[in-house]
Amino acid sequence: MQTDQTIPTHYPRPQFERKDWINLNGKWDFNFDDANIGEREQWYKKHDFDSEIMVPFTYETKASGIGEETFHPYIWYRRSLEIPEEGTGKRALLHFNASDYVTKVWVDGQFVGSHQGGYTKFAFDVTDYLNHSGHHELVVKVEDSNSCYQPRGKQRWISENFGCWYVQTTGIWQTVWLEFVNEHHLESVKMTPDIDTSSVLFEYQFADSATYSNLRVQTDIQFDGKPVKSFSQTVDRSSMETKMNIASGIGEWKVKLWHPNHPNLYDVTFTLYDGESVVDQVESYFGMRKVSIENGQVLLNNSPIYQKLILDQGYWPDSMLTPPSDEAMIEDIEKTMEMGFNGVRKHQKIEDPRFLYWCDKKGLLVWSEAAATYEFSQEAVDNFTKEWIDIVQQNYNHPSIITWVPFNESWGVKNIFTDEKQQRFTEGIYYLTKSLDSMRPVIVNDGWEHTVSDILALHDYEEFGEVFAERYADKEKIIHNERTHNHHKFAMASGYHYQGQPIIISEYGGIAFQGEEGWGYGNQVATEEAFLQRYQSITQAIKDCAYVSGYCYTQITDVQQEINGLLTEDRKPKISLGKIREINS
Structure with missing residues (x-):
């Protein structure tokens, strides 16, 4: 396989960034499965894949190293992976930024889960499937169709391009990556700016836990490298919210608004503590605009x-x-x-x-x-x-x-x-x-x-x-x-x-x-x-x-x-x- 295409290597989720992750883009084993026999024959356990593909480019593209535009409804991917030292003892989250349309995942021959949808990101916690050290085998099957009942956008559903519809996109088409977190961690933070009150509503979602008794989350806001506001609160359930006024935080009476003429962004760090120990830290940002x-x-x-x-x-x-x-x-x-x-x-x-x-x-x-x-x-x-x-x-x-x-x-x-x-x-x-x-x-x-x-x-x-x-x-x-x-x-x-x-x-x-x-x-x-x-x-x-x-x-x-x-x-x-x-x- 030859391709001159650069492989995306930047952090794939810049609005919720952690330091412990590995990029799984690159060369994977690959197989068409037009007869849909792969699951019956357990390709997820052992199979001689007959070609290679450059992920995250789909087989229809030149960048993938394949470049075949014929539609294939069932395709398979495989690659080995090794958990680095920084992932030892942590939860391993396998992320797909986008894969079209139904994606099924196996780790070391064990079925992990599936996801439907071609344009949204999703993740699986694969920790419990990594039951030994050393190399692991990740296998992915993607199922697509020419159905007009699935959201397909500009992807054609017949064999040739027509009008303003183009070659279909089948399989993994955005970055695949592995992230490592502690059992206690943030799942998401929804941020809603309110310029009329100079405030931001933070809605935190935490990983489910049997106990939240020792957890607290600290939120540190900066603008242009200078501290704006910092606040901390005890975590007592899986979701909670706080509205924080951010005016006067940098010695000015008004907030810095986001606008095409001045796209001001506030940086924010979310730190989750278990007692005095940091168990999660996420870097993010928001814009004050209405x-x-x-x-x-x-x-x-x-x-x-x-x-x-x-x-x-x-x-x-x-x-x-x-x-x-x-x-x-x-x-x-x-x-x-x-x-x-x-x-x-x-x-x-x-x-x-x-x-x-x-x-x-x-x-x-x-x-x-x-x-x-x-x-x-x-x-x-x-x-x-x-x-x-x-x-x-x-x-x-x-x-x-x-x-x-x-x-x-x-x-x-x-x-x-x-x-x-x-x-x-x-x-x-x-x-x-x-x-x-x-x-x-x-x-x-x-x-x-x-x-x-x-x-x-x-x-x-x-x-x-x-x-x-x-x-x-x-x-x-x-x-x-x-x-x-x-x-x-x-x-x-x-x-x-x-x-x-x-x-x-x-x-x-x-x-x-x-x-x-x-x-x-x-x-x-x-x-x-x-x-x-x-x-x-x-x-x-x-x-x-x-x-x-x-x-x-x-x-x-x-x-x-x-x-x-x-x-x-x-x-x-x-x-x-x-x-x-x-x-x-």
Whole structure:
């Protein structure tokens, strides 16, 4: 096996970081199992695997060392591992940041557990399966399907790419790693900033324990290396919460707010004591920011913010959905900002935690959008709901995420305009999201046919600015379903009414150049001058529409057969980034 691809090696969970861990990315044994005989023949005990793969890249990618795009529903991985000295006597937690779709794990021939869901992280405590010293054998089976009842996003479900659907992603596609903790340890801390009271609500979740009598948790907050606040409290149950005012902690009367213009982050260390002994320590951070809606506008920190977003599907030519490196993610973020955009709509993908970390650090706004199912059924409702709950809970602490987008363009709810069951499903997801996160807007059915939604997000690929301006001149006709906003869909689902929400054009543009193999929206352009003229015309028409509070251009890069990126797949600019910035300014 030969591959020139860099293997991701950075700490994979930067918002909850411990020092004792080992990275399991790299070369694994690998086997297809199209006949699904592996479990019956006990491949998890002894089997001669017939190839190798570079984890965390899927077999469909060049970076994996395999590069076969044919769909295989059952695949197996194997590697040996050895517990280092620092892990002796501790609990061993095996983490998968993402694996698509059903993942089963064995250690030394013993079944550990399984997980369903292609875009969420999960972990198994494998301590009790490591019953001897020396080398251990880790075996993983992943089951995938072409079902439209599972959240699949832009992954195709037929043998060839079509439209805006691309080669599928099967198996492990984000970092696998092993972490070592004491029996008493923190499982999570949910952090909710409140800039109006200069405080943060900390909600701690501890590993289940027979006794908490000697445990206390200390929280130390710093900004720019200087102490802000420190407080300690006794642990008496598996979950507890504390609200802490952080103003005046560094000799100033106000807190440092997080904003794209100044992405201030507070560092925080959580230390768990058993008596006087430290049994767990976690490094984290949070941003003080508030997202709210008033008078038809989105507010950030109580001031209106005009959102200039770009659609970002997070694909790379050699590794597809898997970010090839931190440097690659940083390049995308920095080029986005260089072009004058202040945010991304992460389209049909839950991105690697390190991408969100860099957005937090650099101040890039993020709309977090779920991968869609494509048919409506009880199975689809179950699959989507379970995965969406995990997504919201796992990414809650990232200040860069300012909007949740569970549904897009009626995908998976194709009859939502009139079907009451599908309408109620989207309502349920809206209110469920609000119960988990009351501080972010939720968009229900980005594009058209909204039910309950905090923002009215409209898609329109009109080519000509003057036509766009005329179409949106009469707001009342669009919001009251007296006319379509894009020639084929109404803004609201039947029976629902506009409630004064902010209006954002969340997909437009999609301009492609002539001579490239693939497609874009509308007529292709021949020159940079023609591109910029069209881009300026439609973008200015949106900016001139007084009731529209932002836009999202399609898209940052080409993706396989879709060639409407401002950059090529390998991140080469097609037009001057400075000229794009000038139009966006």
